[in-house]
Amino acid sequence: MKILVLGECAGPLLSPFTPSVVAAARTMGDDVSVLVFGGDCREPARQAARIEGVGAVIVADHPAYGNHATLLVTELVEHAGREFTHIIGAHNGIARDVLPGVAARLDVDMVPDVIAIYGPDRFQRPVCSGRFNADVQVEAPYTILTIRAGAFDPAGEQQEPAPLHATDFLAGGRTVELVEEKSNSTGPDLQTASLVVGGGRGIGTQDHFDLLRLLAQQLGGAVGASMGAIEAGLASYDMQIGQTGHTVAPDLYIAAGISGSPYHLAGIRDSNVILAINNDPDAPVFEAVDYGLVGDLTQLLPGLAEKLGCSGSNPKD
Template sequence: MAVLLLAEVTDGELALDATAKAVTAASKLGDVTALCCGGSAAAAGEAAAKIDGVSKVLVAEDASLGHRLAESTAALIVSLAGDYEHIVAPATTDAKNVMPRVAALLDAMVISDVSGVVDGNTFERPIYAGNAIQTVKSSDAKKVVTFRTSTFDAAGEGGSASVETISAADNPGLSEWVEDKVAASDRPELTSAGVVVSGGRGVGSEEDFKIIEALADKLGAAVGASRAAVDSGFAPNDWQVGQTGKVVAPDLYVAVGISGAIQHLAGMKDSKIIVAINKDEEAPIFQVADYGLVADLFQAVPELTEKL
């Protein structure tokens, strides 16, 4: 079976981690063709060609494909769909905008956040905040799938796939780019960071969240937050980890002042090592933590930061 994978391309660069993990999942379905598209995508295409498991790369460059405009990207994918049984992508913010449009145009359903591939028609995905696994069998002629990349290992680099330049589809003209407002940060991107330090409502205030940031900077980590902390105004929305935020699976996850609500656990429970710091020894976070410290975070975290 042939698989068309929408690679994650941002500002002309390939998001290698997300794309390589999606390739691992897609390879279970058949030969993988990676689609790199955008206002500029040639460099991304060359990078995608080096991923093990990619048999071919399609590169489409056009102004209409820039700035993450979903309608024109969906139109391009649908124009290519005739040659593929599966159309897949990593479950990123961009793909979650594009893939439902693709599915609607193909009169198919989206099977989202897939964590396991049983066969070409059957997939597993987490439900109930990760406490159960749903098995979905699709009879659609074209399967439209997004993969939860935190559950797959990244494919290696060493491939030499052919790269073909293609034309964009006709622009539907349903939306236009006005401007991007991007927050600059020297820290790693949250969903791909090897280390994440997250704070919860127990941190107490936006000012005290600097304690979390200081520890993160010492560890070269990304900063995360629980929904309670975000809702309380302690941290920005794009730091939120959980079922309604970002799903992460770093090598090390440090949870500070986080009780461990089920929706937060759904976003970080696949982390390799979980360290919890909380003064409440009954906090649910300790049930999933590999290491736990029952202590006042305002004393423990600055001391830990100082000694690192």
């Protein structure tokens, strides 16, 4: 088996999910390389080289990859991945956007959101919004996976760093105009934040949504949204959490004015602690959370922000 791990950058550093992806890769074989790509990814590449079990790091350092342009990264991974039997990335990262396209271009199987690996061709993944787990067997020797990073313990560090190899492949070899997508999300990255506040349709107005931003800001967290809030025009699509949005895994997830649809819950299951605020005591969300506050969130949010104001405390305390 020759396995290529997608090493994403998170700002100036390597994504914190990469050591878990490497650990998952190593359950299938020992020949593991990491492809690190980004606008200035030399430091993330050095970090990847120190992950235990990494044999080589391929570095694609070019401004074109700086904002994770899906098509360009797809072309890069397709090019770099041809000599590998497996390509594997974190389900809650850019891999989720890129790898389906790579699988289609290479005409190979793809298994998304893997939570257990039994061998190079047998995997387990959640189905029916996480209510069941299915064992999946692929026939082709060549397979593409995304794994749920929280399901695999991260690999440690190795004494001797792996060699770095720069690739001179520039996706398409053409000039591309990169357009920054405007988001109304603020603060830390949704997928790596240790605290995430999710707003639902029950937030009601943009002013109330701003209260959520204030809460997240006070606590150093990120703001996400349910599809209900996005449909109501309160949040942008890139903030969506759930089965068809981001998967988050913070220490604390606060679901404010969210009813608890299985589609939304599928994206927050890996959270350490979940707190819901809803004025309907029978809202299904209360069946899936650790703590619930029943009441009008416009009255509860300011007090909650005050109570949670001390950063660094363990939400389970």
